[in-house]
Amino acid sequence: MRNRTNLNNIFLIISIFEILTVASSLLEAKTEEKVDSCVECHRQQDALLSNPVLVWEKSIHMENRVGCADCHGGNPASRDNAMAEEAGFIGVPVPQQIPALCAKCHADVKKMRQFNIRTDQFAEYKTSIHGKMLFEKGDAKVATCISCHGSHEIRKTNDPASPVFHSNVPATCGKCHSDPDYMKPYGIPTDQLSEYKQSYHGKILFGEIHGKNRALVPNCADCHGIHGAIPPGGGEVANVCGNCHSVVLKSFREGSHYTALENSGVPKCIDCHGNHKILYPGIEMFKDACSSCHDAGSIPLTVADEMADILEVTRKKAELTESSLEIIKDSGRNIDDLVLDMSKVTNNLVKSKTITHTVDLEKVKGLMTEAQGSLSNIDKKVEEIRSDVQKRKKFMFTAVGFLGALIVLLYIRFLMRPE
Amino acid sequence: MKKILKKLVDVEWKELLKTGLEKRFNFSFEAQGARIRKFLITPVAEQFSWLNFFGIVICLLFVILLITGLSLALYYKPIADDAHLSIKYIMNSIPSGWLIRSIHHWASTLLFIFVFLHFWRIYFTGAYKYPRELLWFIGLANLALVFLFGFTGYLLPWSNNSYWSTQIMTSEIKDIPLIGDYIMLFIRGGEGVGSGTLTRFFVSHIVILPGLFLAITGIHIWMIFRQGLTKWKSVSPKNYRYSVSVMLLDINILIFVLFALLISLSVFIPAGLGDIADPLRMPAKIIPAWFMMPIYNLYKFFPREIFIFNRGTLFAMSSSVIILLLVLLPFLDRNEQYNPLKRSVIAVIGIAGLVLLLFLISYGTGR
Amino acid sequence: MPLFKDILNRRDFIDWLGGAGFFVSAWIIGKPLLKFLFPPSNVMEIGGSKIAVAKLDDIPEGRSKTVLYKNVPVLVINTRAGMAAISGVCTHLGCYLVWDYLKQQVACPCHLASFNTKGEVLSGPPPAPLSRYNVEVVNGKIYLTGFL
Numbered sequence A: 001m002r003n004r005t006n007l008n009n010i011f012l013i014i015s016i017f018e019i020l021t022v023a024s025s026l027l028e029a030k031t032e033e034k035v036d037s038c039v040e041c042h043r044q045q046d047a048l049l050s051n052p053v054l055v056w057e058k059s060i061h062m063e064n065r066v067g068c069a070d071c072h073g074g075n076p077a078s079r080d081n082a083m084a085e086e087a088g089f090i091g092v093p094v095p096q097q098i099p100a101l102c103a104k105c106h107a108d109v110k111k112m113r114q115f116n117i118r119t120d121q122f123a124e125y126k127t128s129i130h131g132k133m134l135f136e137k138g139d140a141k142v143a144t145c146i147s148c149h150g151s152h153e154i155r156k157t158n159d160p161a162s163p164v165f166h167s168n169v170p171a172t173c174g175k176c177h178s179d180p181d182y183m184k185p186y187g188i189p190t191d192q193l194s195e196y197k198q199s200y201h202g203k204i205l206f207g208e209i210h211g212k213n214r215a216l217v218p219n220c221a222d223c224h225g226i227h228g229a230i231p232p233g234g235g236e237v238a239n240v241c242g243n244c245h246s247v248v249l250k251s252f253r254e255g256s257h258y259t260a261l262e263n264s265g266v267p268k269c270i271d272c273h274g275n276h277k278i279l280y281p282g283i284e285m286f287k288d289a290c291s292s293c294h295d296a297g298s299i300p301l302t303v304a305d306e307m308a309d310i311l312e313v314t315r316k317k318a319e320l321t322e323s324s325l326e327i328i329k330d331s332g333r334n335i336d337d338l339v340l341d342m343s344k345v346t347n348n349l350v351k352s353k354t355i356t357h358t359v360d361l362e363k364v365k366g367l368m369t370e371a372q373g374s375l376s377n378i379d380k381k382v383e384e385i386r387s388d389v390q391k392r393k394k395f396m397f398t399a400v401g402f403l404g405a406l407i408v409l410l411y412i413r414f415l416m417r418p419e
Numbered sequence B: 001m002k003k004i005l006k007k008l009v010d011v012e013w014k015e016l017l018k019t020g021l022e023k024r025f026n027f028s029f030e031a032q033g034a035r036i037r038k039f040l041i042t043p044v045a046e047q048f049s050w051l052n053f054f055g056i057v058i059c060l061l062f063v064i065l066l067i068t069g070l071s072l073a074l075y076y077k078p079i080a081d082d083a084h085l086s087i088k089y090i091m092n093s094i095p096s097g098w099l100i101r102s103i104h105h106w107a108s109t110l111l112f113i114f115v116f117l118h119f120w121r122i123y124f125t126g127a128y129k130y131p132r133e134l135l136w137f138i139g140l141a142n143l144a145l146v147f148l149f150g151f152t153g154y155l156l157p158w159s160n161n162s163y164w165s166t167q168i169m170t171s172e173i174k175d176i177p178l179i180g181d182y183i184m185l186f187i188r189g190g191e192g193v194g195s196g197t198l199t200r201f202f203v204s205h206i207v208i209l210p211g212l213f214l215a216i217t218g219i220h221i222w223m224i225f226r227q228g229l230t231k232w233k234s235v236s237p238k239n240y241r242y243s244v245s246v247m248l249l250d251i252n253i254l255i256f257v258l259f260a261l262l263i264s265l266s267v268f269i270p271a272g273l274g275d276i277a278d279p280l281r282m283p284a285k286i287i288p289a290w291f292m293m294p295i296y297n298l299y300k301f302f303p304r305e306i307f308i309f310n311r312g313t314l315f316a317m318s319s320s321v322i323i324l325l326l327v328l329l330p331f332l333d334r335n336e337q338y339n340p341l342k343r344s345v346i347a348v349i350g351i352a353g354l355v356l357l358l359f360l361i362s363y364g365t366g367r
Numbered sequence C: 001m002p003l004f005k006d007i008l009n010r011r012d013f014i015d016w017l018g019g020a021g022f023f024v025s026a027w028i029i030g031k032p033l034l035k036f037l038f039p040p041s042n043v044m045e046i047g048g049s050k051i052a053v054a055k056l057d058d059i060p061e062g063r064s065k066t067v068l069y070k071n072v073p074v075l076v077i078n079t080r081a082g083m084a085a086i087s088g089v090c091t092h093l094g095c096y097l098v099w100d101y102l103k104q105q106v107a108c109p110c111h112l113a114s115f116n117t118k119g120e121v122l123s124g125p126p127p128a129p130l131s132r133y134n135v136e137v138v139n140g141k142i143y144l145t146g147f148l
Helices: A002-033 A037-043 A047-056 A068-072 A095-106 A109-115 A121-127 A129-136 A145-149 A169-177 A180-186 A192-198 A200-205 A220-224 A234-242 A246-253 A256-264 A269-273 A299-330 A336-358 A361-415 B002-010 B013-025 B029-041 B050-073 B080-093 B097-125 B133-155 B160-173 B180-188 B195-227 B244-268 B290-301 B311-332 B344-362 C010-037
Strands: C050-055 C064-069 C072-079 C082-087 C098-100 C105-107 C121-123 C132-138 C141-147
Touching: A037 A047, A037 A068, A068 A095, A095 A109, A095 A121, A095 A129, A095 A145, A121 A129, A145 A169, A169 A180, A169 A192, A169 A220, A192 A200, A234 A246, A234 A269, A246 A256, A246 A336, A299 A336, A299 A361, A299 B080, A336 A361, A336 C064, A361 B244, A361 C010, B013 B029, B029 B244, B050 B097, B050 B195, B050 B244, B050 C010, B080 B097, B080 B195, B097 B133, B097 B244, B097 B344, B097 C010, B133 B160, B133 B195, B133 B290, B133 B311, B160 B180, B160 B290, B180 B195, B244 C010, B290 B311, B290 B344, C050 C064, C050 C072, C072 C141
Parallel strands: none
Antiparallel strands: C050 C141, C064 C072, C072 C082, C082 C132, C098 C105, C132 C141
């Protein structure tokens, strides 16, 4: 019996040992699979070499298991020979390599469909100024994918920390385009960013004007194109602006300025409103912008003056009526209906800003005459209320006079008292 | 049929009514009529002058406020936003609504002015001296009540300015040491100024304060009848017999003058109504009611901290001192002199106080 | 009422004048006060949290009316599914909205925005939907009682 027990014990010990070995080998195999020697090694290096790892860990590529080797090549499984040329290691890619490198995945429809990302970036880039200069002239100073999106710290475009987030785009473009020394060989202006910052669009984008939706204003890419960046051509400007300002474009197409644009290429939107420093349009545009093309004393300038005139007159009249409504607000008559009538006038005044783009004096006159008609009606009713108030004063004078007479009567009665 | 009619016509209805009432209530019209006639020809005290009319004007104004206020209360709705809308409705849609509300507004302003005039008259002519100390206390109580009337009434239109000035004034109360928090909670009916405050102020304004005011004024007038006017040479002696009936004539003239004044003020400067109260939007300039300006400016005058005392404590201490001095005035000023020209100390203090008060009312226009 | 022939001397005449004057002055003061106490019948009531803004007869089916509710224009629309009340101010640039009877939509005449009767943006530049108000119809009168 002792022998049997001993034998059983030995078998038990051996099987336990075997299970443990197999288990550990399985575990080892798993950890062995997860070895990314690039990350492991570079993380232990000093700042310059470890930085890519640290920022990559926060990126969208890390979340989707796009590792170092997917761009740089090499064999991450091997600890000793990860940066092997036979394994495809290319080191730090040169700028000319980068667009094709990114396009390896990002132009592959099958790969990108699951993430719902577009795949035409590379094709567009090739048509852009940046692309043309990079591929045809070999200029390595132009923007490539990593200039805007970053190389290791790539984030989604709707992440506010991304350099291509909607409100970060101007600063990203400005990194090169506002640097006069960098842009010297190209001979293009470098004031776009500073002008944009002064514009109405820029002020909304950078949060200086409140109450407006930042996501709706254009940044550089919205007008110039994202990957196929080219400044819009002469005939294209109206359509680019009209993407948002659709009703204005519609009005513009009805007018003589559009015919002129089709025939001679001017005026484009930017000729009157500016391209980067677009300010909120005011009545002074009729003086400044029109005379830049039209001669003094010509018919178009007369039309412009008349238009400015009637717009200003109507606006002033509306202001006066508005203030008179404010004054008689509590004079004893319900003025709700007058306030509603005033709202129709406000509508006309807002519409007039669009209609001026038809440069059709009759249309503007029609709108403003309608507004002035409503204003006169309101003024008439205000006058009625005022005359009511005057009537009250008359009533008061008679009442006070009567009371005065009574007081005199009482005094006479007092004088006639019996002693 | 004819007989019944004849019987009806033959009866002396007036006589029937007279004897019927006399029997039931145990009095006689003749006797009462004689008493009234005798009262009407009694001469009023010789020293009665135009100065003594201020108190009468106060009573007249109070009656006017009562009537107009009651009419307004028929349309007013004491619920947060509806209060403002109901007053707008009164001003714009109800016939003569603007007139009744404006009369109420101007009568309250005149009430404050005449209360001030009455107070200074009593002070300068020494009518608080022995034996009239109790009258003085009752009068001070009336003064406090009038202030409370104004304070509660100012919130009722629920306009942005009145909401925020009430907010500021009631939060100043919190700074009073020890009991400040409790007083503020009681006044506000909640943590901040809101619909609870409005209900409290409305009930105070139309039930509690009028009741108190009528009772206290009643006691005030009864005491005056009991003790008579102060005995000093009249300001403007009359050379004719000034009986009660002549005084009633003067009061009649006063009523007409008041009406004329109120109507003209209401037509030329109707009561205004600002924006609706918006607890989320504090206006750039908050101007408390003009009668609250002395208290407000006095509070602001103190620095935020001196030694261990904060502003509220300093304000509470100083106003307690002032109130104490006022209340104890009859005991501090014991000489028998009534003529203000012969009581230089009192006169100087009085004029200084008057100037200070006018300055405090007009200084600044709010934060 | 003393007759004129009873007045023999100036004093009684003055007394009579005074009496008449008193009544006239009472009428001058009292008439506005009396008129005040009787509310007008054709004016809309306000009260509690319900404010009457229109009569049901004013708005046929498929049509709408713009009213002022607490100083804000509100579109009251008689849709097939009942009454709807939405803010009458466009959330784009503040133009006042109109009801397009043919399309049965709310339209903004300034930049061609359109909303449905629930205030949701159907097309155009407005960034936000319109706020909706709670409507009650009682006894042929339309009441707005605050936000929905």
